Amino acid sequence: MHQTRNKKSSDHSAKPPMSSLLLFVLLLAAKAGTADSVPARPGCQALCGGVEIPYPFGIGTICSRKGFEIDCINNGSAGEIPVLPTPDQNIRVLHLSVSPFPEARVVLPVAWQCFNSTGDVTGSYAGDVDFNREGVYRISNTQNELFVLGCNTYAYNNGVRVYDSRFSYKYYTGCITVTNDKTDPRDDACAGLGCCRVDIPPGITDTSMTISGWSHANQEFCPCDYAFIVEKGNYTFKASDLISNNQTMPLHVDWTMPLRLDWAIRDNGSTTAVSCAQAPNKTDHEYACLSNHSECINSTNGPGYFCNCTQGYEGNPYVVGGCTNINECQYPQRYPCPSGSKCIDTNGGYKCKCNLFRRGEECRPIIPMTVVALLGTFVAIFFLVLLLWFIYMDGKRRVKRACFDKNGGEVLKEAAGIAIFTQEQLNKITNNYDTPIGKGAFGSVFLGEINEKERVAVKRSHFENKKGGQLQQGGEFVNEITFQFQNRHPNLVRLVGCCLETNIPVLVYEYISNGNLYNLLHGQRDKVLLLRTRLNIAIGSSEALAYMHSHADRDRIHGDVKTANILLNDNLMPKVSDFGSSRLLSTAKYATAVAADMSYIDPMYMMTHRFVPKSDVYSFGIVLLELITRKTVRYGKDRSLPVDFVKSSKEKGNARELYDGNILSHDGDQCHYCGECLDKIGALAVQCLMYDVDDRPTMAEVVDELKQAANLVDNCKQRAIVSQHTVAHV
Ligand SMILES: *[C@@H]1O[C@H](CO)[C@@H](O)[C@H](O)[C@H]1NC(C)=O
Numbered sequence: 146m147h148q149t150r151n152k153k154s155s156d157h158s159a160k161p162p163m164s165s166l167l168l169f170v171l172l173l174a175a176k177a178g179t180a181d182s183v184p185a186r187p188g189c190q191a192l193c194g195g196v197e198i199p200y201p202f203g204i205g206t207i208c209s210r211k212g213f214e215i216d217c218i219n220n221g222s223a224g225e226i227p228v229l230p231t232p233d234q235n236i237r238v239l240h241l242s243v244s245p246f247p248e249a250r251v252v253l254p255v256a257w258q259c260f261n262s263t264g265d266v267t268g269s270y271a272g273d274v275d276f277n278r279e280g281v282y283r284i285s286n287t288q289n290e291l292f293v294l295g296c297n298t299y300a301y302n303n304g305v306r307v308y309d310s311r312f313s314y315k316y317y318t319g320c321i322t323v324t325n326d327k328t329d330p331r332d333d334a335c336a337g338l339g340c341c342r343v344d345i346p347p348g349i350t351d352t353s354m355t356i357s358g359w360s361h362a363n364q365e366f367c368p369c370d371y372a373f374i375v376e377k378g379n380y381t382f383k384a385s386d387l388i389s390n391n392q393t394m395p396l397h398v399d400w401t402m403p404l405r406l407d408w409a410i411r412d413n414g415s416t417t418a419v420s421c422a423q424a425p426n427k428t429d430h431e432y433a434c435l436s437n438h439s440e441c442i443n444s445t446n447g448p449g450y451f452c453n454c455t456q457g458y459e460g461n462p463y464v465v466g467g468c469t470n471i472n473e474c475q476y477p478q479r480y481p482c483p484s485g486s487k488c489i490d491t492n493g494g495y496k497c498k499c500n501l502f503r504r505g506e507e508c509r510p511i512i513p514m515t516v517v518a519l520l521g522t523f524v525a526i527f528f529l530v531l532l533l534w535f536i537y538m539d540g541k542r543r544v545k546r547a548c549f550d551k552n553g554g555e556v557l558k559e560a561a562g563i564a565i566f567t568q569e570q571l572n573k574i575t576n577n578y579d580t581p582i583g584k585g586a587f588g589s590v591f592l593g594e595i596n597e598k599e600r601v602a603v604k605r606s607h608f609e610n611k612k613g614g615q616l617q618q619g620g621e622f623v624n625e626i627t628f629q630f631q632n633r634h635p636n637l638v639r640l641v642g643c644c645l646e647t648n649i650p651v652l653v654y655e656y657i658s659n660g661n662l663y664n665l666l667h668g669q670r671d672k673v674l675l676l677r678t679r680l681n682i683a684i685g686s687s688e689a690l691a692y693m694h695s696h697a698d699r700d701r702i703h704g705d706v707k708t709a710n711i712l713l714n715d716n717l718m719p720k721v722s723d724f725g726s727s728r729l730l731s732t733a734k735y736a737t738a739v740a741a742d743m744s745y746i747d748p749m750y751m752m753t754h755r756f757v758p759k760s761d762v763y764s765f766g767i768v769l770l771e772l773i774t775r776k777t778v779r780y781g782k783d784r785s786l787p788v789d790f791v792k793s794s795k796e797k798g799n800a801r802e803l804y805d806g807n808i809l810s811h812d813g814d815q816c817h818y819c820g821e822c823l824d825k826i827g828a829l830a831v832q833c834l835m836y837d838v839d840d841r842p843t844m845a846e847v848v849d850e851l852k853q854a855a856n857l858v859d860n861c862k863q864r865a866i867v868s869q870h871t872v873a874h875v
Pocket residue numbers: 412413417419423
């Protein structure tokens with residue numbers, strides 16, 4: 146066997162390499178296509194000479210079902226080949242298949258009969274081969290046809306012996322062919338001239354032929370007749386197969402033809418074979434269809450049955466577990482799914498699962514595509530808005546941070562004791578700025594409460610949210626805040642903290658409970674105000690101003706001294722507010738902000754547009770006038786308090802007619818009247834209101850003068866007490 150293989154391979158090497166390669170590829174392809182799906186019995190040889198031997202076929206009786214035995218023989222130069230075992234002759238097997246149709250391709254000898262020149266038969270062969278002793282095969286009537294070649298002959302095949310009938314056999318099938326002229330037969334033309342052919346009926350069990358003994362006298366050109374059944378399309382007539390030239394005699398004694406056999410399970414013999422209906426029940430070991438997922442099918446060519454895997458399964462139904470599930474999803478061509486779906490393999494079938502938002506047999510979209518598109522757009526817009534919102538919030542945060550930095554947040558943080566608030570904290574402290582308590586040059590003032598304990602006044606600039614709300618440069622601001630924080634005076638409103646996250650910082654001051662001097666003087670006219678009380682207020686606030694003016698290193702000017710900016714606590718102790726506003730706002734803005742109350746403004750400022758400490762002195766002069774007259778700056782019918790007072794003082798030496806009558810005629814006071822004191826204060830006020838800055842006293846001098854006036858009042862009291870005593874003594 147080894148030797149023959151070697152020989153075969155050397156044969157191959159003699160051929161052109163291209164064709165051997167092609168053969169190799171074809172062999173591989175043939176193997177890959179079927180080898181796995183058609184198993185032999187376990188432990189049995191599955192291949193012989195490149196031909197698969199699926200059960201019920203097998204080599205040897207143990208490996209095969211009865212009647213399906215195959216021999217694997219060594220055929221010399223051809224190597225191993227599978228053959229049907231027959232007593233006299235080997236019938237070569239080309240192919241065996243179990244599904245989808247039970248079929249065997251074999252090679253069978255051609256029947257012949259030859260004549261001499263006088264027309265006598267010199268030899269013949271009927272073509273009968275005993276390959277079908279168990280009767281499992283039938284010659285396929287659909288795949289084969291019968292050919293007769295001859296010049297004056299007929300041939301037929303007959304089969305199925307019948308008794309008590311007009312004829313001995315159930316069928317006879319063949320054809321006649323006659324030709325007198327050796328030029329008549331033509332290649333490719335099998336139509337009576339030298340060649341005839343005919344379809345065959347089902348049920349044929351062998352290829353033995355009966356060939357006529359009609360005379361071939363004077364037909365030397367046509368020495369032999371042939372008859373055979375062959376696979377359709379495999380044989381085409383050639384005149385040279387029949388007609389003899391002098392050179393070559395067409396004597397095809399060993400001529401063979403390939404043909405297809407149907408096979409079936411016919412255990413009880415050819416005539417008494419069982420059908421599916423009669424087949425033993427499935428547990429019987431005789432029953433051939435052993436695999437799960439297999440079915441029994443009645444043979445259409447002869448009696449008996451065969452097996453097939455049920456739909457969705459493939460393989461060999463004749464062995465246990467032979468039918469296996471087909472993974473249909475691997476062959477989308479053969480097992481299609483509609484677009485928009487996914488193929489899912491199941492046992493014995495497959496499903497097409499529609500993709501998301503698709504339904505029905507054809508997996509059409511549930512929602513029209515336009516709606517899907519619309520929905521998608523909405524979602525996209527939603528996320529875009531979300532994104533923009535984030536960007537916006539981030540922007541705000543950045544602005545806050547930028548303001549914080551610009552306003553010197555980092556520097557202020559390090560200055561111990563200054564509370565730095567965030568905007569959120571301030572919103573909470575002021576309950577979203579719901580209680581306004583006033584307006585200053587710097588902005589609106591709101592009441593707030595820190596930790597439900599300490600009440601505060603929160604000052605927010607008018608310009609905060611407006612474009613152009615320009616602040617003094619950051620460094621300036623830090624200096625001012627720090628200065629205010631470090632320089633405390635009992636008569637100055639104390640700075641508690643600030644918020645730096647806005648363009649113009651928000652300032653948080655201590656809350657002064659009892660309103661301002663303006664309201665006390667002009668809003669509550671019934672309230673008795675002793676002269677000494679008024680003087681205390683004047684002294685306290687002038688001291689605060691003098692204290693600030695005393696910082697010689699820089700100009701510390703209030704810039705907006707007026708009764709409304711002098712706050713009072715429960716003991717009527719004055720607290721000057723709004724200090725430093727002029728520094729926190731740019732000069733132009735500040736001028737606009739205080740313009741509403743021009744009455745207090747130093748006329749010098751109007752010319753120079755510069756505040757000097759003496760500007761505060763001028764404004765304080767007006768405060769003094771209000772204190773002693775209890776009149777507003779503009780009073781009566783368009784009267785001006787400073788103008789009237791100064792005029793009156795110049796003309797009469799004093800302006801007593803303008804003094805508050807309440808002071809003059811109050812009888813609760815032990816000192817009923819201290820005209821001297823009032824005149825002194827009036828004179829001081831007039832001094833403060835001098836047009837020429839140099840003629841005005843400094844704030845410190847104002848404090849001194851007021852203290853002297855206070856002494857006068859106190860002395861006056863004492864004198865009054867003394868005089869009362871004196872009266873008593875008298
Ligand atoms: C087939 O033959 C077996 C024995 O050869 C016999 O036992 C069986 O009954 C037969 N079946 C039929 C349906 O004839």
